[in-house]
Structures are given as C-alpha cells and as structure tokens.
Amino acid sequence: EIVMTQSPATLSVSPGERATLSCRASQSVSSNLAWYQQKPGQAPRLLIYGASTRATGIPARFSGSGSGTEFTLTISSLQSEDFAVYYCQQYETFGQGTKVEIK
Amino acid sequence: EVQLVESGGGLVQPGGSLRLSCAASGFTFSDHYMDWVRQAPGKGLEWVGRTRNKANSYTTEYAASVKGRFTISRDDSKNSLYLQMNSLKTEDTAVYYCARGIADGDGDNWFDPWGQGTLVTVSS
Numbered sequence: 056e057i058v059m060t061q062s063p064a065t066l067s068v069s070p071g072e073r074a075t076l077s078c079r080a081s082q083s084v085s086s087n088l089a090w091y092q093q094k095p096g097q098a099p100r101l102l103i104y105g106a107s108t109r110a111t112g113i114p115a116r117f118s119g120s121g122s123g124t125e126f127t128l129t130i131s132s133l134q135s136e137d138f139a140v141y142y143c144q145q146y147e148t149f150g151q152g153t154k155v156e157i158k
Numbered sequence: 159e160v161q162l163v164e165s166g167g168g169l170v171q172p173g174g175s176l177r178l179s180c181a182a183s184g185f186t187f188s189d190h191y192m193d194w195v196r197q198a199p200g201k202g203l204e205w206v207g208r209t210r211n212k213a214n215s216y217t218t219e220y221a222a223s224v225k226g227r228f229t230i231s232r233d234d235s236k237n238s239l240y241l242q243m244n245s246l247k248t249e250d251t252a253v254y255y256c257a258r259g260i261a262d263g264d265g266d267n268w269f270d271p272w273g274q275g276t277l278v279t280v281s282s
Contacts, residue, residue, distance in 0.1 A: 085265065085266075086266070087264075087265050087266035087267075088266075089268035089269070091203075091269075093203075097274075098255055098271075098272040098273060098274055098275055099195075099203065099255070099269075099272050100271075100272070101268060101269065101270035101271070104260075104266070104268040104270075105262070105266060110270060142202065142203055144203075144268065144269070146265075146267060147205040147208075147219075147221065148205070149202060149203040149204070149205065150202075151202045152202045152203075
C-alpha cells in the first residue's frame with residue numbers, strides 16, 4: 056500500500072504571499088496525483104489532477120508540479136478564500152492534509 | 159449542473175445497520191465509477207470503496223477497514239448509489255461523501271464532484 060505524506064501539517068501565510076505545500080509518496084506514482092481543497096463544513100473540491108492539470112473553474116494561482124514521489128501544490132498569491140485544508144490523493148490513498156491558516 | 163446528494167445518515171447503535179443513498183444528476187451516471195469517502199470528526203479523508211460502471215462489470219473494491227461489513231451498490235435506472243453498512247462500530251462515525259470517480263485509463267483516478275456529505279454517528 057502506498058503511503059502519502061504531506062508537509063507541513065500547518066502553514067501560516069499572510070494574504071498575498073505564496074504558499075508551497077508538499078506531498079510525498081512512499082513509492083513512485085508517476086504523475087497520478089490529485090489535490091483537493093476543503094473548507095470548514097464543506098465537501099472537498101478538486102483542484103488539480105494528473106499532478107499538474109487544473110480542474111475546471113480553478114483559478115490560475117493554483118498550480119501543481121512533480122512526478123514520481125515528490126509533488127508540490129503552489130498558491131501564488133493567497134486570497135482570503137484560500138485559507139483551508141488541502142489534501143493530496145493517489146488512487147485510494149489520501150495524505151493527512153495541510154492546513155493553510157492566516158498568519 | 160453536476161450534482162450529488164447524499165441521504166440516510168443518522169444515529170445508530172454499535173452492531174447496527176444503516177443504508178446511505180446518493181442521488182446523482184447532471185451527468186450520465188451509468189458511464190461512471192462511483193466512490194464513497196468518509197471523514198471522521200476532525201480527521202482526514204478515508205476512501206471507503208468504489209463501484210465501477212457496467213462496462214467494467216460493476217465490480218467493487220473496499221477499504222480493508224470496511225471489507226465484509228459494507229456493501230456498495232448502484233441503480234443506474236435511478237441514477238443512484240448506495241452504501242449498506244452492517245456491523246457498525248464506533249470508529250465508523252464520520253461524514254460519508256459520495257463522489258464521482260474519474261479514471262484516465264493510465265492508472266490515474268480522481269474524485270469530482272463530491273456530494274455535501276451525510277453524518278453517521280455510531281454510539282450507544
């Protein structure tokens with residue numbers, strides 16, 4: 056079973072700054088990785104699939120990169136609505152999440 | 159608009175049973191894999207299981223934590239997905255989401271969209 060490890064657990068960022076979230080797979084998953092955003096009391100929303108393809112309607116400030124075992128989600132300039140928990144996912148396995156909070 | 163709406167959650171005693179439903183609209187339900195994902199209070203996301211489409215013989219897969227206790231089924235004529243949960247344990251307490259599973263044929267899959275979730279509480 057592949058294990059997905061996200062870091063950091065919590066990221067404190069000021070509005071307008073860049074946020075960089077990491078996801079590591081315990082073995083190579085090629086480019087088979089998705090990212091989701093979840094706000095309190097809401098369902099997760101797909102942001103990125105195929106490691107780097109933005110889902111429909113996702114703003115360009117969200118970008119994904121990486122392949123193999125190391126992946127990154129970058130939010131170029133944090134907006135107030137971006138403060139949330141972010142999960143990576145490979146097949147049936149989710150990372151434990153990174154909470155992006157206001158600094 | 160693609161939409162998924164879960165129902166059927168509630169309070170159940172340990173050892174009891176519950177059936178969740180997920181009503182789909184806005185897309186050709188029969189073409190798609192469908193998944194259940196759960197989230198315990200204050201915790202992360204845990205995949206529960208999947209039903210594939212008719213073209214893939216409606217095969218199912220389950221997480222080890224629910225295998226043998228939970229059963230996923232679907233009724234394409236009603237655009238509906240179901241999760242029959244038996245022998246419930248306190249650790250099954252969670253919000254249960256249904257999600258459309260998308261597979262690209264090259265080993266990648268993702269979930270989009272998700273329903274709003276339904277809360278299942280297992281407690282005496």
